[in-house]
Amino acid sequence: MKETIIRLLGSVLKAAGVSVVIAGVVYVTQGPALVAFVISFIGQFVISYFYNSYIEVKAAKIIKEQQLKELEILAKVTFTIPCAACKVESEVVVNPKEDNHFICPNCKARNAVYLSAEAALVTEPIKVEAI
């Protein structure tokens, strides 16, 4: 809270300082110095508000992109797959959402990864009491 008040006071003083300089220039050129001061003072806060909003939106977009990249990395799984031509096994990173291919390091054959799923029954161990 105290830090926020100090930052706010700092911003007000900086804006006032810049506005005094602008008003001084306008005064020297015999323009409406007070109007220049007020417009400059308010204008700086309006510009600051829009700039901060832009930065927040940009930061949120970057964070979202980063999260999507992380999810994509987590979706990939490494399997040890034998080559369809020479049967030499190699480690292949597979993404279940994409068509996956790899080149066999042994025979240089281009392989497509075929994913299939099957089910197994879950059984309970039989309790046998000691006789």
Ligand SMILES: [Zn+2]
């Ligand atoms: Zn091969």
